[in-house]
Amino acid sequence: MKDLKLAGLTSEKKTSSIEVNGVTIGGKEIILMGGPCAVESSAQMSQSAETVKKAGGKILRGGVFKPRTSPYSFQGLGREGLNYLVQAAKEQDLLCVTEVIDAQSLDLVVNNVDIIQIGARNMQNFELLKLAGKIDKPIILKRGLSATIEEWLLAAEYILAAGNPQVILCERGIRTFEPSTRNTLDLSAVGVAKEVSHLPVIVDPSHAAGRRDLISSLSKAALAAGADGLLIEMHPNPAEAVSDGPQSLTPEQFVQLAGELGVVANSVDRVYVCAGQRDSDTLESLRAEINNLDQNIIGQLATRMQLVRKIGEQKRLDRVKDSNREKEIMQRLVDLAEELQLPSELVKRIYPLIFEFGVQSQIKTRVAQDRDIEQPFFSAGSK
Ligand SMILES: O=C(O)C(=O)C[C@]1(C(=O)O)C=C[C@@H](O)C=C1
Structure with missing residues (x-):
């Protein structure tokens, strides 16, 4: 792959890890990020944060600016939602991540969240990538719906070339001819990206599958394929979710999955630390x-x-x-x-x-x- 001047691996730099407020992405430990697709209320975010914490997750997700396929779909709570996200993360001593869609949303969130996400639909929004390259916050860069791995890495190169070395790649499924799932999770992309680049790679099985019954197996497969972390949608009440309900895990399913990640992580010489799932913390x-x-x-x-x-x-x-x-x-x-x-x-x-x-x-x-x-x-x- 050409022009991977900064994203490409060299003989000295085969892997890089990103340290953000005490959490290392791309180290030995698998990092779990979870939360709802969209921030809806303070209570919804508090419950989500509690579940992420219980599952041993480190990062709370929640969209406040939503680039939706239809202009009539819920577009996000903006500043109000950001406050709920930040507050809930703080309550549970978690980090938080949210998506930005343009210069204004980037400006609004940059000093409030720990990690910024650039979504699949904006992967080739080159002006946004250049702006993300000017800030001092890690960027999760999702792979575009129809982007080749090379295009994805070149998008990462834009951020790196503009001066921000903290890029985390995220495979989230690509568009294929298969209609059984929302997208097709391309797990070989994890291996290919790691073969040519030193950047950490995480996987979002939720947007790939579009259905919650596949999330557990895809998450485990992602770890086996070499992913450094998982970004999973979870909602306190998926049936009532304003977006992505069918692909969101319930809190119980999220905690159960987390409890099963340790064995898979160990089998590929990684670690996942989870205090385990219990109905209540009795002595x-x-x-x-x-x-x-x-x-x-x-x-x-x-x-x-x-x-x-x-x-x-x-x-x-x-x-x-x-x-x-x-x-x-x-x-x-x-x-x-x-x-x-x-x-x-x-x-x-x-x-x-x-x-x-x-x-x-x-x-x-x-x-x-x-x-x-x-x-x-x-x-x-x-x-
Ligand atoms: O690796 C070795 O050579 C060992 O003998 C094993 C071991 C160990 O416990 O890991 C034991 C004694 C040595 O001093 C160093 C390491």
């Missing part, structure tokens, strides 16, 4: 969840110890301790802890113990093995 239910987690932690430690013993079998007894390897592991885990907002001190205290027990176990295994090797000689002689 019993919270403790039951902790018991479960603790069991997993011990199970993983046992597996780790088995691997350490296997490594020990391949090492010389005088080279069992490998300080460089320990340092490398520690650095990686301290970085991950920081990304996940876990005190790095915890990792710094726990891991030396884990290493120490590993080394002891390797020494014991080696000593036992060496004895076994000598054993036949002695046994033969003693007979």
Whole structure:
């Protein structure tokens, strides 16, 4: 692909992550963004924010300027809606994102939200892209309905070339001849975009499918395909939604899906942190969840110890301790802890113990093995 002077990857820059008010997009952690298509009321946004928080999501979405296919469809609450969005995000300590459609809407939202979205219909609004390039806020750039991946990346290049390095690509389905879904989610675009560009890529399965029954499977498939995050529509009462009701998850479905993302994330060497789904946070239910987690932690430690013993079998007894390897592991885990907002001190205290027990176990295994090797000689002689 030509002209990807800034969006294209280089030998030094294969991936880039975007740090926004304590949330890293494009790091190890999968970032979940959720909320209604359109901001309708203060109560609707408060409930949505509560659900996003419960699901372990980091970013609340909500449209206040709506570029609708029909001029008679709801066009968004504008400034009033922006206040509801910002307030609800604040209540739950979430970040927020909203779409801009022109210079005026950009001006209005730029100092209020954490991330700005340029929607599919404006992907090639080059003047808007240039304006987005002049601000100091991350931009989620959705792929146009009929845009090739190259056109999408060149649109990103406009923002980058104008001076804003914080671009997040968002695949949201493209128009094909298939009428069963609203659009066709092009998951190969995630891999292709990541092959040619260093920019983080997220996926919006809601606009792609246009129907809520497919959101869970498409979200999981998106993570498996390498997406750095998900942008999912959820409404406290989808049947009453002024827009995109059929594709919006209920709060229960949203929380359930979030609870299932961790396993998929782990299978592709990523992390999704979710405190789990519970009907109510009773002491019993919270403790039951902790018991479960603790069991997993011990199970993983046992597996780790088995691997350490296997490594020990391949090492010389005088080279069992490998300080460089320990340092490398520690650095990686301290970085991950920081990304996940876990005190790095915890990792710094726990891991030396884990290493120490590993080394002891390797020494014991080696000593036992060496004895076994000598054993036949002695046994033969003693007979
Ligand atoms: O990687 C190794 O060489 C190991 O033996 C494993 C391990 C570990 O616990 O991760 C154990 C001891 C070494 O000091 C370094 C690392």
